[in-house]
Amino acid sequence: MKLIYFTHSLASCWNHGNAHFLRGVLREFVHRGHDVVAYEPRGAWSLENLLKDHGEAGLHAYRGLYPELSSEIFDPDVDLGETLSGADVVVVHEWNEPWLVAAIGRARRQGGRFTLLFHDTHHRAVSDPDAIRRFELDGYDGVLAFGETLAEVYRRWGWGNRVHVWHEAADTRLFHPPVQETDRKGLVWIGNWGDDERSAELESFLFRPAQTAGLSLDIYGVRYPEAALQTLARYGVTYRGWLPNARAPEVFAKHLATVHVPRRFYVDMLPGIPTIRVFEALACGIPLISAPWHDSENLFTPGTDYLVAQDEAQMERHMKSVLNDSDLRRSLVENGLDAVRSRHSCAHRVDQLLAILASYGISAPVEMSA
Secondary structure: OEEEEEOOOOOOOOOOOHHHHHHHHHHHHHHOOOEEEEEEEOOOHHHHHHHHHHHHHHHHHHHHHOOOOOOEEEOOOOOHHHHOOOOOEEEEEOOOOHHHHHHHHHHHHOOOOOEEEEEEOOOHHHHOHHHHHOOOOOOOOEEEEOOHHHHHHHHHOOOHHHEEEOOOOEOOOOOOOOOOOOOOOOEEEEOOOOOOOOHHHHHHHHHHHHHHHOOOEEEEOOOOOHHHHHHHHHOOOEEOOOOOHHHHHHHHOOOOEEEEOOOHHHHHOOOOOOOHHHHHHHHOOOOEEEOOOOOOOOOOOEOOOEEEOOOHHHHHHHHHHHHHOHHHHHHHHHHHHHHHHHHOEHHHHHHHHHHHHHHOOOOOOOOOOO
16 A cells, blocks of 8 residues: 655654654564655754754654664756645645645546545634635545544534544654663653643642742753743753654653643643653653543543642642652553554554555555564
8 A cells, every 4th residue: 555644744743742752653664565655844842953953963762763764855847747746645734735735635536546644733713714714625535633622523524424533643663661770860851841831830730830849850841931941940950852652662661750731732622632742752651640631531540640730839749749659650551551552552443544544445455564
């Protein structure tokens, strides 16, 4: 089977969370013997920022740890007839330009012999619905939505059973516990400051309770304005800048625990959708404590796979418990790992996507490899 995926960027994960999941899924398809081609636009915003900040060295971790993957650069005058030639499946991510989404849809309507899917992994359908409505999706066979509440938005827009819930997951070929444990200390949080979508929550569920509990805190991420950096300094937080996602497992391995602080849109308007950091952290065998988040789809077992704090005081108590109770840490690690390995790896998502494609009449022999 030939799978073509149009992404904002495969090479860059600078403020581009979809790259995490996409790398794992495409690598899994490659290992199963499928023909995989990824396309990304010239001048992609994420890649441009990565190169501006870190140069070519910023790509070393991705290239070294994902040797199976590469991407083709396309320009606005791309010949889609040639580009789509031989494709069985084409997936277009929502972080692409409307002209590209429309042009690929037209190619499908005009006789393209491939199944065409639109992949949505963001909250814009509820936070900025006009931005999504600008996409011309008439030629698309279906939508992949990364959570049930997002899928329901598309159902209301008339997609019916042509929208499929396809959660993100961890690439367990890379995200796994360290082969050999070393000393762990303090907390780590990997995330971008973004657009003040969780600034108050970060103070009450991360900075302040960590300081009160006497735990050191390392933070990795981008788009931290000067005011945010001043806030980190006030709480004694060590800001370590951008981290290539491919190196996250080694960072998790050095710390006692991590914290999940969801953006408000995923708490209030799209409940039930965890960020990929939840899957990745649990896959790495690090205890996880979460700010309030309703797991409405029963992806995990809250209180068993990870701890949930309903307020700042409870977050502080959870942090102290994880610090002082080795049995609790061991239980959280074992249960979190079991949840990911049994149902939330990229291999599971490839199985699911193949089942979805079979419903569209696409069936290809699958060649498994290690």
